[in-house]
Amino acid sequence: MRHPSGVPAHCSVDGLTPVVLVRGATVLLTVTALVHTVGHGFDGGAAALAFGLLVAVGELSRWTGAGTREPAPLAAAGALAYALLGQDAGEPTRHGVLQVVAVVTVAALAGCLPRAARERGAVVDRLVRRVLTVACAALCFRLLPGPDAYPGWHGPAYVPLLIAALGPAALCDALLAATLTRARTGWPLGPLLRDALRALPCIGSAVCATGVAMSLAVAVAGLWALPVFCLPLLLAQLSFRRHAAVRTTYRQTIASLARATDIAGYTPPGHARRVAALSRAVGRELGLTESELTVLEYAALMHDIGQLSLVDPVPAGATAGLPAAQARRIALLGGAVVRQTGVDAEVAVVVERQADPYREQPVGARIVRTVNAYEERTRDAGPDAPPRAIEELRRRTARDHQPEVVESLARVLARGGGGVRGCPG
Structure with missing residues (x-):
């Protein structure tokens, strides 16, 4: 805007x-x-x-x-x-x-x-x-x-x-x-x-x-x-x-790992990058420190890496709508992969906890979960999709999404989202 x-x-x-x-x-x-x-x-x-x-x-x-x-x-x-x-x-x-x-x-x-x-x-x-x-x-x-x-x-x-x-x-x-x-x-x-x-x-x-x-x-x-x-x-x-x-080499390695799901056809191209950029903006809106923002960004880049263990890919890579047990299984597999890469253990915790009930999640996992759900709902959609997606996330704050995270996401998007698509209202 x-x-x-x-x-x-x-x-x-x-x-x-x-x-x-x-x-x-x-x-x-x-x-x-x-x-x-x-x-x-x-x-x-x-x-x-x-x-x-x-x-x-x-x-x-x-x-x-x-x-x-x-x-x-x-x-x-x-x-x-x-x-x-x-x-x-x-x-x-x-x-x-x-x-x-x-x-x-x-x-x-x-x-x-x-x-x-x-x-x-x-x-x-x-x-x-x-x-x-x-x-x-x-x-x-x-x-x-x-x-x-x-x-x-x-x-x-x-x-x-x-x-x-x-x-x-x-x-x-x-x-x-x-x-x-x-x-x-x-x-x-x-x-x-x-x-x-x-x-x-x-x-x-x-x-x-x-x-x-x-x-x-x-x-x-x-x-x-x-x-x-x-x-x-x-x-x-x-x-x-x-x-x-x-640190630059370290981040490039993580970005390359994140692209594996795109290359293998499990997720749409650029999905992990978009989720990472928007997650970092929401984390900054919530007052996270620079070290916490770095962990959040790395976890968002690798949040879908557990899908590589699936025999049959999830349609369009959309994990937000999966049954809780299946989503949690993919998240745990992703956390295990992250731990094997030698990345900071805090990143693995965010990845493996992203499918838990939000009241049991660390703040990074809450952000990744909400931003991922928003990105999946607005992908390849019309101009009215962002406000509808935000309203849907608000309706699901009783169980799936922390209200503060959803409102922070709405504020970030209203300011332009740091270059990320979608601006509700």
Whole structure:
């Protein structure tokens, strides 16, 4: 469902308005920072150049692989370190918040230019997050008491004070990430914000710790300390790349297994893929975490694999209308196959429990069961099939389908279903 302009309907009021405000504030802050910095000149030009190069190189090496919340950790850590830089080789620094914003903006723009043409919207959102998060960190750092007001400023309390300055910046980044993703995808803000907050102790803590360490090292040893303290984060980024490559291969293997039922003629082409895409959207609507969504997606891809054990295929692969005993037998056989593949045991549980009474099922099995039933009822049907299918699922909530799952499915479909066919009402 879209407006004539082509903008998703769900983003027109509650999605785009916050984004317009956030982007407008970022543009205003950036222009102000650039004008002020150009007019007054740079304080500490060598440090500005060094940290600017670090941010630009970090953005150039940005990685968009799955499984990470911060695909440019080196740029993020460098930007935060510059925001927290109180001294350079023992000499106090005098650059302010506006210079930090100007340097980080120019450097991030330079690093993002090679990807700007093909990732325009994503690049803009990343720049907005980078600029506002760094501005927040720099402002909090400048609001901390100075050495005259607080004698322990350069003593043991210095590190906790730096960490305290990063706390609001990390929360700001999490809120921005959730808000911008909400506007782009239409997913509920609450689960997105929870996912962003859960990610803070992971890569977020590594980025913050490296930023603090960089600022402390430069304060003592000067700018030569930057390359040394970049190395651990570069190695961590390399590890993330390798981990993502393994996960990509893992998912491709599962997708290939899921296609076996299509190739053998047990299910219509693309059935498992459609159920997986819609199940993930419903799971996100219900507030599942990223790890739970991954289990749900894998289980949905393989939910029909038990049909390979049948001598006579189910007509059109439609298992939703089978007698309970036969459906449960197919589900148990599918779970046994999944366990033999070495896939996570949680995936096998969802597959083998999808035919149980819904009150006894885990939430993943409830979602797969409902989405599978919807997909079977709307396959090769007319435009009035989706609303009729939803109404039928609602009538069967007393026994077969959880009401919350059915209503979440209806909301997802009303927003366009993430590209999945069918939009009731």
